[in-house]
Amino acid sequence: MNPFHTVAAISTPYGKGGVALVRVTGEDAIAIAQRVAERQNSLPLSETPSAKAVRVTFRDGDQPFDDGLLTLFRAPHSYTGEDTAELCCHGGLFVTQKLLGAVFAAGATPAGPGEFTRRAFRNGKLSLSQAEAIGGLIDAKNDRCLTVSLLQSKGALSEKLSSVAERLRFLISSVYAFIDYPDEDMTDVSVPKLRQTLQTLLGEVQSLCDSYAYGRAISEGVRTVLVGKPNTGKSALLNRLAGEDRAIVTEIPGTTRDVLREQVKLGDLLLNLSDTAGLRESDDPVERLGVGRSLSALREAEAVLAVFDGSSPPDGQDAEVLRQIRESGKEKQTIFLLNKADLCPANGAYGPFLPVPGLPVSAKTGVGMDRLEQAVREVLGVSPVGEEALGEVVLGARQYAALMNAKRHLSDALGALDGFSQDVAGLDMEQALSSLEEIDGRTATEEIVNEIFSRFCVGK
Amino acid sequence: MTNYQAETLDVAVVGAGHAGIEAALACARMGLRTALFTLTLDLVGNMPCNPSVGGTGKGHLVFELDALGGEMGKAANAVMLQSRMLNASKGPAVHSLRMQTDRVAYRAYMKRTLEQTANLSLVQAEVVGVQVENGKVCGVETAFGGFYPATCVVLCTGTSLQSRIFVGESSYEAGADNTVPAKRLSESLRKAGIRLVRFKTGTPPRVHADSVDFSVMELxxxxxxxxxxxxxAPAVNRLPCYVTYTNEETHRIIRENLHRSPLYSGEIVGTGPRYCPSIETKIMRFPDKERHQIFVEPMGLDTKEVYLQGLSSSLPEDVQKQLVHSIRGLEHCVFMRTAYAIEYDCCDPTQLDATLQFRTIRGLFGAGQFNGTSGYEEAAAQGLVAGINAALLCRGEPPLLLSRAESYIGTMIDDITVKGTDEPYRIMTSRSEYRLLLRQDNAKERLIGYGKRVGLVSDEAYQAFLIEDGQKKREIERLQKEHLPPSASLDEMLTVHGYAPAPTGIGKAEFVRRPFLTLDDLYALEEQPPTLPPSVRKRVEVELKYEGYIKRQAEEVKRFARMEEKRIPPDMDFHAVGGLRLEARQKLTERRPETVGKASRIPGVSPADVSVLLVAIAQYGHDREKKGENHADD
Incomplete structure (x- = not known):
């Protein structure tokens, strides 16, 4: 497939609306637009100035079907860096679909997910972290995430990373100036100083890594599992969180036989909740299957909501639930909820039973739900991020992986400075730098050489 | 003037500096009729700047050149005055050997060697023209009217092309050390379509040793x-060097006379190297630095001249004298040679391929300062590669291509031919991304096979290498297998170096891997340590100590190879690739990189361009297949 073929997609949300936008981009975008849109003043479309909306009539073959606006963006001055046409028609499923159909008939093919942004990156219009942030913008699931994405698309994370990378490059050039010019007296380069700067950088990379817990919690969501013996009100709790009747709530224990999944909002956090079949031994084969799935969901969880019936004392089944949590190694990630607090606000019997104090809640009335958010944050190690630092939250898994790599190489460099030698330390620092720059897709060696010359007085 | 037809050659080498010598020796030793042209036979192998060979990165080049069968290392060994391993405390990858050498003895050694080489004639004559027909070189023409037909020509013109010397307000046409400049060759090269640029370099004053007070300097x-x-082989240091420093008074003299430097008055247009700036440049660019180091180096055993490293300058002679006399120990020194700056023509090396042949002129090669580099070692290494490839071309054999991943020589050639350079290029350890693999100690392991293949390394030398290589491998295996039993002396050794005692003993390899312990420490504890040559002991120690890092770099080399192997179709039209930025299209069209790896290193080609290129290549292959299918249908 020609990578520059023209693609099109509806760029406004699906469904009913006042207006809708169909975006066409690629080498034939303008020609294709010309086939479906005719200027109302009969001027040829090719003479339309860039980035200026003009009135057009949309046609399917010879048949006009809507009036609208058309804006042309000529390469490279468009979002994707290619010729782009934006066709604005009246909203509503029918008209929009018809326009898209006409565009396809005129030669465009459907755009893949994220294709506009991918093209923008390929054409050098966006840095990788900007591209990812735009992806985040489109997918933004809540306001916080949207703010972070907006800040990042403006380059806040890029700036932060550049600042770290720049200082690292500075450090590397010190090491190499030291190595390449051994006879120069470089009073400004010393191993303790190098070590100190490395420590600082490591700290900054570490806090970027730490921000990912929050970044992921607000963008992708936290894998959260509801566990508890049957009929403690897990499904009611899920419904309370989701705000709708999602799970089937009955009085019959074991009603939930499969893992139900739901994404719910808790403050600005997203929880990817799995409601599991009650964790109990059962003879019913269908229920047993459900129990097996529940166990594997538990093992993969990042947060566990263990639900107990606070209106009655803990029994053997509850003890079994506790045992399973312990065995899965998730005790530290578990929040113990004493449900039905509306019936019994404080049940002393759970004090000695649970490893940490339980949190009284009521799925029915909503009592205690506000404290749940704080509890989840604590379990995840996510502290609230101030507005000013929001742009420095790492949202993407790739960014996180690159930062973790950088962190590892920086620690190695520190170790090498202590035990081995500067040639190895320099190499570790270079690897840290290339991990960091991977985030923005750049490379570094020549820049280091330049840095050496601009900063150090070396030579014969 | 009427031209006459002179002797027919396989290879004509123009210039007998460090590049020309290696090129000519390589060609002649590989059995080709070779002539080496020089402006003056008294300055074959001249060192117009530092009387030294090696240094950081440069030492690596000499070890590599030696492994390939070049001459520079042997010559330097023969006339060594002082030998120092630089960076001894900064890790084995950056250990760099630097030697002070007797520059007069060096010239004599090289001239003798050239004279004794079969198939090689030394010709004192100015080459004024290179004849090119149909994109192929046919020979060279001298100022005496001789036309020497040749299959290959290697240009090693150093700083001689159209050169001009500057000392303050005075300037005149001359090559290094006041040799005659080559004034006509540039024009001939331009006519052949070669793009020339103008570079600049400089050298410090030489003074009389008897007028220097060494007693107040650092030894x-x-x-x-x-x-x-x-x-x-054993070696002996013959002469020391001394260190002194500039001071505030020196800096004041320079600042007050700056307007008299052609560098600052705008008279010199050539681009100078950042890594060996003149003293005036250092003072202007680094005003905060209170003093600059000056090394006083001997020029030879039979001469009183000493070289003042660190005082390269283009200031007028009277200012030079003032500023030098303001330096401790040099207060009463007598000038013998004044510092000067020199401007010269050289080629833009992006016109060359990885064999150092001009991409558009078959058989025409360039090496050394002509290729925009600086330094004797850089020149010699390129001369060797250009010479070998010229000889291989004459023989109709495949070329010798050295990669970044296996040598500093390959790194340098890749840098200048792919990235290009806008100043005289110097090798540095920081230029290699694989420096833990490219060490001085394993140069033979990396490269001697090539030297053997092309015929520059004798069977005996190769056998000797194989024996040492076997010793190294067996010793590493032994250390990995054997265990050092617990003992009081072991515990003492460990605690002295800050490690905990080993009540159950310790694996011998593990012992050596500890950062603060050495192989010699181990041998001191062994009852019967093996007797191995020092170079083998060093390799054993380095390979054990840095095993993890070496493995990691080997992995990177594999990744690097994938991009290097991804070939760009030679007839690909970059202007037809949509999505490439204009700058990338132009650069790619101009340089025609053979591989995606090289394309990615061209300045102006962004990672986004590389991804576009990868897609376009896949697309290209796909179209080709389709066309092939269509043909099959016909």
Whole structure:
């Protein structure tokens, strides 16, 4: 497939609306637009100035079907860096679909997910972290995430990373100036100083890594599992969180036989909740299957909501639930909820039973739900991020992986400075730098050489 | 003037500096009729700047050149005055050997060697023209009217092309050390379509040793156990160096006279190297630095001249004298040679391919300063590669291509031919991304096979290498297998170096891997340690100590190879690739990189361009297949 073929997609949300936008981009975008849109003043479309909306009539073959606006963006001055046409028609499923159909008939093919942004990156219009942030913008699931994405698309994370990378490059050039010019007296380069700067950088990379817990919690969501013996009100709790009747709530224990999944909002956090079949031994084969799935969901969880019936004392089944949590190694990630607090606000019997104090809640009335958010944050190690630092939250898994790599190489460099030698330390620092720059897709060696010359007085 | 037809050659080498010598020796030793042209036979192998060979990165080049069968290392070993291993405390990858050498003895050694080589004629004559027909070189023409038909020509013109010397307000046409400049060749090269640029370099004053007060300077001795390039043969330091410093008074003199420097008055247009700036440049660019180091280096055993490293300058002579006399120990020194700056023509090396042949002129090669580099070692290494490839071309054999991943020589050639350079290029350890693999100690392991293949390394030398290589492998295996039993002396050794005692003993390899312990420490504890040559012991120690890092770099080399192997179709039209930025299209069209790896290193080609290119290549292959299918249908 020609990578520059023209693609099109509806760029406004699906469904009913006042207006809708169909975006066409690629080498034939303008020609294709010309086939479906005719200027109302009969001027040829090719003479339309860039980035200026003009009135057009949309046609399917010879048949006009809507009036609208058309804006042309000529390469490279468009979002994707290619010729782009934006066709604005009246909203509503029918008209929009018809326009898209006409565009396809005129030669465009459907755009893949994220294709506009991918093209923008390929054409050098966006840095990788900007591209990812735009992806985040489109997918933004809540306001916080949207703010972070907006800040990042403006380059806040890029700036932060550049600042770290720049200082690292500075450090590397010190090491190499030291190595390449051994006879120069470089009073400004010393191993303790190098070590100190490395420590600082490591700290900054570490806090970027730490921000990912929050970044992921607000963008992708936290894998959260509801566990508890049957009929403690897990499904009611899920419904309370989701705000709708999602799970089937009955009085019959074991009603939930499969893992139900739901994404719910808790403050600005997203929880990817799995409601599991009650964790109990059962003879019913269908229920047993459900129990097996529940166990594997538990093992993969990042947060566990263990639900107990606070209106009655803990029994053997509850003890079994506790045992399973312990065995899965998730005790530290578990929040113990004493449900039905509306019936019994404080049940002393759970004090000695649970490893940490339980949190009284009521799925029915909503009592205690506000404290749940704080509890989840604590379990995840996510502290609230101030507005000013929001742009420095790492949202993407790739960014996180690159930062973790950088962190590892920086620690190695520190170790090498202590035990081995500067040639190895320099190499570790270079690897840290290339991990960091991977985030923005750049490379570094020549820049280091330049840095050496601009900063150090070396030579014969 | 009427031209006459002179002797027919396989290879004509133009210029007998460090590049020309290696090129000519390589071609002649590979059995080709070779002539080496020089402006003056008295300055074959001249060192117009530092009387030294090696240094950081440069030492690596000499070890590599030696492994390939070049001459520079042997010559330097023969005339060594002082040997120092630089960076001895900064890790084995950056250990760099630097030697002070007797520059007069060096010239004599090289001239003798050239004279004794079969198939090689030395010709004192100015080459004024290179004849090119149909994109192929046919020979060279001298100022005496001789036309020498040749299959290959290697240009090693150093700083001689259209050169001009500057000392303050005075300037005149001359090559280094006041040799005659080559004034006509540039024009001939331009006519052949070669793009020339103008570079600049400089050299410090030389003064009379008897007028220098060495007693107030710091003494810099050679290593207590001096070593040589590529051999374990014994060596002796003969003369020391000294260190002194500039001071505030020196800096004041320079600042007040800056307007009299052609560098600052705008008279010199050539681009100078950042890594060896003149003293005036250092003072202007680094005003905060209170003093600059000056090394006083001997020029030879039979001369009183000493070289003042660090005082390169283009200031007028009277200012030079003032500023030098303001330096401790040099107050009464007598000038013998004034510092000067020199401007010269050289080629833009992006016109060359990885064999150092002009991409558009078959048989025409360039090496050394002509290719925009600086330094004797850089020149010699390129001369060797250009010479070998010229000889291989004459023989109709495949070329010798050295990659970044296996040598500093390959790194340098890749840098200048792919990235290009806008100043005289110097090798540095920081230029290699694989420097833990490209060490001085394993140069033979990396490269001797190539030297053997092309015929520059003798069977005996190769056998000797194989024996040492076997010793190294067996010793590493032994250390990995054997265990050092617990003992009081072991515990003492460990605690002295800050490690916990080993009540159950310790694996011998593990012992050596500890950062603060050495192989010699181990041998001190062994009852019967093996007797191995120092170079083998060093390789054993380095390979054990850095095993993890070496493995990691080997992995990177594999990744690097994938991009290097991804070939760009030679007829690909970059202007037809949509999505490439204009700058990338132009650069790619101009340089025509053979591989995606090289394309990615061209300045102006962004990672986004590389991804576009990858897609386009896949697309290209796909179209080709389709066309092929269509043909099959016909």
């Amino acid at each position: 810099q001795e050679g290593d207590p156990e001096p070593t040589l390039f590529g051999t374990d």
